[in-house]
Amino acid sequence: MTSRKPIVAIDGPAGAGKSTIARRVAEKLGFIYVDTGAMYRAVAWKSLRAGVSLSDSDGITALAKSMTIRFDRSNGQRVFADSTDVTEAIRTPEVTRLSSPVSAISGVRRRLVEMQREMGTAGGIVMEGRDIGTVVFPDAEVKVFLTASPEERARRRQLELAEKGIESSLDDLAAQMRERDDRDSSREDSPLRQAADAAPIDTDNMTIDQVVEAVLRLCEERMRGCCSTT
Ligand code: DC
Numbered sequence: 001m002t003s004r005k006p007i008v009a010i011d012g013p014a015g016a017g018k019s020t021i022a023r024r025v026a027e028k029l030g031f032i033y034v035d036t037g038a039m040y041r042a043v044a045w046k047s048l049r050a051g052v053s054l055s056d057s058d059g060i061t062a063l064a065k066s067m068t069i070r071f072d073r074s075n076g077q078r079v080f081a082d083s084t085d086v087t088e089a090i091r092t093p094e095v096t097r098l099s100s101p102v103s104a105i106s107g108v109r110r111r112l113v114e115m116q117r118e119m120g121t122a123g124g125i126v127m128e129g130r131d132i133g134t135v136v137f138p139d140a141e142v143k144v145f146l147t148a149s150p151e152e153r154a155r156r157r158q159l160e161l162a163e164k165g166i167e168s169s170l171d172d173l174a175a176q177m178r179e180r181d182d183r184d185s186s187r188e189d190s191p192l193r194q195a196a197d198a199a200p201i202d203t204d205n206m207t208i209d210q211v212v213e214a215v216l217r218l219c220e221e222r223m224r225g226c227c228s229t230t
Contacts, residue, residue: 005031005123006223007139009132010215012146013181013192015153017203017211018128021146023077024212026126029219034071034119035079036129036136037099039112041090042069042081044098054101061107069115100180103130104187113190130184133195142222143198144215150174150181152204 008031010022019035026033043064052059072078078087089095102108109131116136120127127136133143148156154174161168184192194200199218203211 004121005125006141006219007120007123007137008126008142008144008215008219009137009140009195009198010126010128010144010146011130011133011192011194011198012144013130013153013184014177015157016146016148017156017208018146020208021211021215022126022128024208025215025219028212028216029126030124032073032119032125033077034116034125034127035077036112036116036127036132038071038079038090039069039115040103040108041095041099042079042086043067043108043112044102045086045090045095046081047102048095048098054098057105057107060102060105061111064108064111069112096180097176100183104183104189106189109189130192131190133198134193135190138195142215142219143195144218145194145198145200146203146211147200148203150178153177 008022008025008029010018010025012018019037022035023033025031043060046063046067047054047060050063052063054060067082068080070080072080078085079090080086090099113131113136116127116129116132119125120137129136133140133145151174154170154177157173157177158168158170181192201211201214206214
């Protein structure tokens with residue numbers, strides 16, 4: 001029996017609803033929420049800013065090692081790369097595209113996984129990404145693998161962009177998403193895949209509330225008697 005608080009790992013492809021669900025589950029449990037995709041995006045942002053080309057894996061690894069990535073939870077969930085608030089800057093299409101090949105660089109992954117494990121030392125955390133249940137916290141008490149059909153995921157992303165006043169084509173979004181999924185799933189280091197002991201949830205015909213409920217139910221089942229939640 002462990003004395004740390006539980007860890008909830010939520011993995012899945014882009015647009016499956018991980019961020020929304022993970023954030024709400026963390027709120028309900030009073031746990032810390034960590035969006036690991038934002039960390040890969042921050043490294044991609046920094047490499048663009050520093051003019052380090054994607055072909056220079058060592059250069060990008062050196063950047064990842066030298067920079068700090070911090071979440072400020074006092075004012076929503078702001079993301080800082082060193083002292084710069086990059087919360088909005090890491091969501092541009094350019095950074096989104098670059099974050100996938102940057103996340104395939106082993107040196108970058110090693111550094112970020114180390115930071116993520118540090119964040120989870122005390123538990124009491126909901127962490128979402130692609131390799132949380134498989135690599136970062138293989139012993140997490142709760143593991144969820146969220147999926148949705150490519151059409152549904154593209155539709156959700158379109159709505160999200162529309163809310164920011166950005167018009168986009170569903171076909172283009174679906175194509176970009178497919179490309180990112182293929183790359184994230186086929187890379188050698190820590191590819192996106194479901195952990196053997198993760199609970200799969202297909203969110204296609206579910207509301208956000210229903211998915212949150214399903215994850216909370218799973219937390220209740222898995223956390224019962226396994227460790228302290230207070
Ligand atoms: O979840 P997201 O779209 O913000 O993630 C950005 C990129 O980072 C995505 O292409 C996959 C990668 N990523 C990863 O490889 N491992 C994680 N734990 C989280 C994200």
